[in-house]
Amino acid sequence: MTxxxxxxxxxxxxxxxxxxxxxxxxxxxxxLSDTPQDSAAQVVNDVVIGDYRxxxxxxxxxxxxxxxxxxxEHVPTEHLRALEAxxxxxxxxxxxxxxxxxxxxxRAKLDAIGVPCPRHRIVADPADVVAFAAxxxxxxxxxxxxxxxxxxxxxxxxxxxxxxxxxxxxxxxxLAEERVDFVRELxxxxxxxxxxxxxxxxxxxxxQVDGVCDTVIAPAPDLDESLALSAEEMALKIAKELGVVGxxxxxxxxxxxxxxxxxxxxxxxxxxxxxxxxxxxxxQFANHVRxxxxxxxxxxxxxxxxxxxxxxxxxxxPDMYSAYLHCMARDPQLKIHMYGxxxxxxxxxxxxxxxxxxxxxxxxxxxxxxxxxxxTITE
Amino acid sequence: MTxxxxxxxxxxxxxxxxxxxxxxxxxxxxxLSDTPQDSAAQVVNDVVIGDYRxxxxxxxxxxxxxxxxxxxEHVPTEHLRALEAxxxxxxxxxxxxxxxxxxxxxRAKLDAIGVPCPRHRIVADPADVVAFAAxxxxxxxxxxxxxxxxxxxxxxxxxxxxxxxxxxxxxxxxLAEERVDFVRELxxxxxxxxxxxxxxxxxxxxxQVDGVCDTVIAPAPDLDESLALSAEEMALKIAKELGVVGxxxxxxxxxxxxxxxxxxxxxxxxxxxxxxxxxxxxxQFANHVRxxxxxxxxxxxxxxxxxxxxxxxxxxxPDMYSAYLHCMARDPQLKIHMYGxxxxxxxxxxxxxxxxxxxxxxxxxxxxxxxxxxxTITE
Numbered sequence: 146m147t148x149x150x151x152x153x154x155x156x157x158x159x160x161x162x163x164x165x166x167x168x169x170x171x172x173x174x175x176x177l178s179d180t181p182q183d184s185a186a187q188v189v190n191d192v193v194i195g196d197y198r199x200x201x202x203x204x205x206x207x208x209x210x211x212x213x214x215x216x217x218e219h220v221p222t223e224h225l226r227a228l229e230a231x232x233x234x235x236x237x238x239x240x241x242x243x244x245x246x247x248x249x250x251x252r253a254k255l256d257a258i259g260v261p262c263p264r265h266r267i268v269a270d271p272a273d274v275v276a277f278a279a280x281x282x283x284x285x286x287x288x289x290x291x292x293x294x295x296x297x298x299x300x301x302x303x304x305x306x307x308x309x310x311x312x313x314x315x316x317x318x319x320l321a322e323e324r325v326d327f328v329r330e331l332x333x334x335x336x337x338x339x340x341x342x343x344x345x346x347x348x349x350x351x352x353q354v355d356g357v358c359d360t361v362i363a364p365a366p367d368l369d370e371s372l373a374l375s376a377e378e379m380a381l382k383i384a385k386e387l388g389v390v391g392x393x394x395x396x397x398x399x400x401x402x403x404x405x406x407x408x409x410x411x412x413x414x415x416x417x418x419x420x421x422x423x424x425x426x427x428x429q430f431a432n433h434v435r436x437x438x439x440x441x442x443x444x445x446x447x448x449x450x451x452x453x454x455x456x457x458x459x460x461x462x463p464d465m466y467s468a469y470l471h472c473m474a475r476d477p478q479l480k481i482h483m484y485g486x487x488x489x490x491x492x493x494x495x496x497x498x499x500x501x502x503x504x505x506x507x508x509x510x511x512x513x514x515x516x517x518x519x520x521t522i523t524e
Numbered sequence: 525m526t527x528x529x530x531x532x533x534x535x536x537x538x539x540x541x542x543x544x545x546x547x548x549x550x551x552x553x554x555x556l557s558d559t560p561q562d563s564a565a566q567v568v569n570d571v572v573i574g575d576y577r578x579x580x581x582x583x584x585x586x587x588x589x590x591x592x593x594x595x596x597e598h599v600p601t602e603h604l605r606a607l608e609a610x611x612x613x614x615x616x617x618x619x620x621x622x623x624x625x626x627x628x629x630x631r632a633k634l635d636a637i638g639v640p641c642p643r644h645r646i647v648a649d650p651a652d653v654v655a656f657a658a659x660x661x662x663x664x665x666x667x668x669x670x671x672x673x674x675x676x677x678x679x680x681x682x683x684x685x686x687x688x689x690x691x692x693x694x695x696x697x698x699l700a701e702e703r704v705d706f707v708r709e710l711x712x713x714x715x716x717x718x719x720x721x722x723x724x725x726x727x728x729x730x731x732q733v734d735g736v737c738d739t740v741i742a743p744a745p746d747l748d749e750s751l752a753l754s755a756e757e758m759a760l761k762i763a764k765e766l767g768v769v770g771x772x773x774x775x776x777x778x779x780x781x782x783x784x785x786x787x788x789x790x791x792x793x794x795x796x797x798x799x800x801x802x803x804x805x806x807x808q809f810a811n812h813v814r815x816x817x818x819x820x821x822x823x824x825x826x827x828x829x830x831x832x833x834x835x836x837x838x839x840x841x842p843d844m845y846s847a848y849l850h851c852m853a854r855d856p857q858l859k860i861h862m863y864g865x866x867x868x869x870x871x872x873x874x875x876x877x878x879x880x881x882x883x884x885x886x887x888x889x890x891x892x893x894x895x896x897x898x899x900t901i902t903e
Binding site: 147148149161162164165168169170171173174186187188189190192422426427435440441442443444448463464465466467469470473474477478479480481482483484485495 | 526527528540541543544547548549550552553565566567568569571801805806814819820821822823827842843844845846848849852853856857858859860861862863864874
């Protein structure tokens, strides 16, 4: 057997879908998962149960892997450096990944390479937040802990010094950002390989509900061609300048005055790229695998005029399987992707993809299916 | 967890690809495999190693499965009946599956329901083969053992009584068939569910080399529309009359005088349907899973004007992974499906799919990739 072993740290749905996409390539997939019940651990053969925060566990896991990659960005940077020192290729590597782990480092780097961001700086205390507000258009101000936030957690929108107290309680550095007057959120997804090849997926529109991604439309409707191109170029530039290997998601604000600003970075397959599983020639997951193995990348172009992804969140209704009957009978073209996770209110437990020529129809089908699975639509 | 468990008997590539296609549905997949090295056993989490010919092993495996289905047709019919008597849904069931296990039973049933087949009858000995030849257009005659053949094994084309001796040596019944004067081979693939819903994939052309499937073109080029329709109707009729649940492949001869005759049946995902993984809205594997769970079936229609599948056979060159660099760089739209099997000359170790608007281009790309992976094309 000459086929390599890809080791993935983290047993979430991104690892599950990466495994699914890697099976056709004949690569061997090894998983480090917190528990045997984790989403990916249910469907992978070679699973190690262990704590990614423990260097000994990581080292033991890495033995026999040809490359290590990630379902999440939480592995401590120093552990990644230790694995690299052991001679294990870590992709993305620690020098790149730190920009997705630490929003302060990320903002400083994007400033340095001239990528437009919301006005920002690290703030010391609530009084400093007041000063930051006064330097710009005043309150509200967005405060973020530099590490550990996701899906709206670790983010506060504050209107006063009093409200600004909370984010400092965790004792980690806090980043202040202007609240951007955006018309919508976009995402530019790119994949880059160690030898420097890179591909860009079409820029998508990403709609959030309560800070959580709800709907992604590929490509972003009514997006000016030059703005789309500049967003793709921006993402490719970030990937290159930060030395990213694998999938990079660049979450963007499209401002009322027609600019594009970087909101967040993620260096792994990303929710804004799930549409590509059914909507692109090569999915983000397949291209992530190809990139970390330094294989030539696959075609990121869309296969349909429109592809829509809607997340399935847990609702009050735990039995999603029984909803399959209605959803599948109503729409034989529907693509369901469930993660094997227990249903808890608000938890991402799956997504659906639809595609076609008529955006209104494609959107309606995806929303109906996701709502029916969740239990918020009952007919 | 309300999601069902699908148990699949047999660890070959069909089980591997069924698992891959079942992951998005969130169903749990349990595998009975001969060895841990089998194609599917490498990528499935819940694997039982055991012998499918042993009823005790099957019974133990079936415990905790909501339904049992198959990677191959070799499980003894009486074992299937025993599992059914235990209350385990077996899909396809023994009464259907026997038609794919025993060519004599299959021919008798197709005669009874009026489906056109090559002239045939069970023959007793070489003298009887001579009599069979004399009843029609003489030699050559095709002889087949009624059980156990596949990929050209268990099939002889004989020109005389002397040559007809060999097939009888195994001591199993032998079926004689006229050698059909065909212009090409076609396959009609359908999927049927327990509640009677059925879908038909477009009829494909299947090209064999040395008795092994080499190339499949979907849809079959230049096929008269009424002939295509009658082939689909024939396959749907067979599925219904034989009580098939799951995927049914009907291998067909298109005769020089414009008729369609049934060659073989397979009641499982089939090589002639591999194109559907990248070329249809819903793949044969996904639809097989939906059928055995009695879920509404997915859309079988093609996503591209032309999809071509070419099998990758083992050649003299064992290191197929290194060929990825060239194949992927040459054709970023290429879809590779490798089975994780050791390379042995002539063994099916994978397949490639290509699709697009220009059949000549799509064919060339698939042939080049398969040849390069095999080592018969080196540039």
